[in-house]
Amino acid sequence: MIFLMHTCATQVVVAAQTFPLRETFLRGAAAGRNLSTLALSEKGSRSHFWAPVSQVTHVGDWHQLSAEKSFVTSAGQADSYIASTRSANAVAPTDSTLYYLPGDVPGLEVSGSWNGLGLRGNASAPVNLQKVRVPVSHRISGAGEAFPLMMSALLPWFQLGSAAVSVGIARAATLSIRQHLLAANLEHLGQPLAALLNLRIRLAKMQIALDTQQAFLGHVAGQMETPGPGTLLAVLESKAAAAEAALEITDLAMRIGGGACFGRRLTVERNFRDARASSIMAPTTDVLHDFIAKTLLDMPLF
Numbered sequence: 001m002i003f004l005m006h007t008c009a010t011q012v013v014v015a016a017q018t019f020p021l022r023e024t025f026l027r028g029a030a031a032g033r034n035l036s037t038l039a040l041s042e043k044g045s046r047s048h049f050w051a052p053v054s055q056v057t058h059v060g061d062w063h064q065l066s067a068e069k070s071f072v073t074s075a076g077q078a079d080s081y082i083a084s085t086r087s088a089n090a091v092a093p094t095d096s097t098l099y100y101l102p103g104d105v106p107g108l109e110v111s112g113s114w115n116g117l118g119l120r121g122n123a124s125a126p127v128n129l130q131k132v133r134v135p136v137s138h139r140i141s142g143a144g145e146a147f148p149l150m151m152s153a154l155l156p157w158f159q160l161g162s163a164a165v166s167v168g169i170a171r172a173a174t175l176s177i178r179q180h181l182l183a184a185n186l187e188h189l190g191q192p193l194a195a196l197l198n199l200r201i202r203l204a205k206m207q208i209a210l211d212t213q214q215a216f217l218g219h220v221a222g223q224m225e226t227p228g229p230g231t232l233l234a235v236l237e238s239k240a241a242a243a244e245a246a247l248e249i250t251d252l253a254m255r256i257g258g259g260a261c262f263g264r265r266l267t268v269e270r271n272f273r274d275a276r277a278s279s280i281m282a283p284t285t286d287v288l289h290d291f292i293a294k295t296l297l298d299m300p301l302f
Helices: 005-018 020-030 146-183 197-225 231-257 268-274 285-296
Strands: 036-039 057-059 062-073 080-086 096-102 108-110 124-135
Touching: 036 062, 062 080, 062 096, 096 124, 096 146, 146 197, 146 231, 146 268, 197 231, 231 268, 231 285
Parallel strands: 036 080
Antiparallel strands: 057 062, 062 124, 080 096, 108 124
16 A cells, blocks of 8 residues: 555546546546545444445446445535445455546435534535446446555545644644733733743643644655655654644643633634544544554554
């Protein structure tokens, strides 16, 4: 399994020659004409998005998909979906295939709306596929060949993007708390909150953790641009490290802000909730820690 950007580009070009629809899809997305999203995770395999439990069936010249997809970002807003399912002759859990599904294809139904703890502006919802039929030309991977494509072309970018979101959330909390310490006063003492040593120490810890993750994020991006022996490990570490740092930083922010944060007078309360999402998004932080350890021990990831 290779998490290298040049490999991703090569795979996309080769696959576009084999699957013409992918080239059309990529050009439309790049031009802003097509908003597409991933429908990979399933209710039956939960955060193990690489192992769908649904299985495609062939009905004449059509491929028929039935699946309960969960946590589909932009569900109901997207123009199209990239859905995974086990291939017709699958043996292993990872023998899956990717399909392009237009948003208005019969049998595709968005069920419910997002009402999560955080990320309240997110449109993430289950998508039910009920005997959705598409022609074989809508297949964008070889039969049973989706797994290496997901690992090389999808996961690295999701890891990096998710890490960047965590860093952004942590930065927002840090800036908000800094301003709060400068603006709020202890009137009976004639001092700003910034005069309290314990609060300054916590702010310093927040900034150090933030700067560390910002630097590491840049390092991982550089590794993807110029792959080397450490690229795989860096990519695996990126999301887990940023997610844990965001939890630590927003927790410190809540402690510094006290009632102002708890009473939602600052944006920190929202940052605190939003930061919790990344650690449970697939691959979860626990799964990534396992992958990282297996990589260090020269063990197969799957």
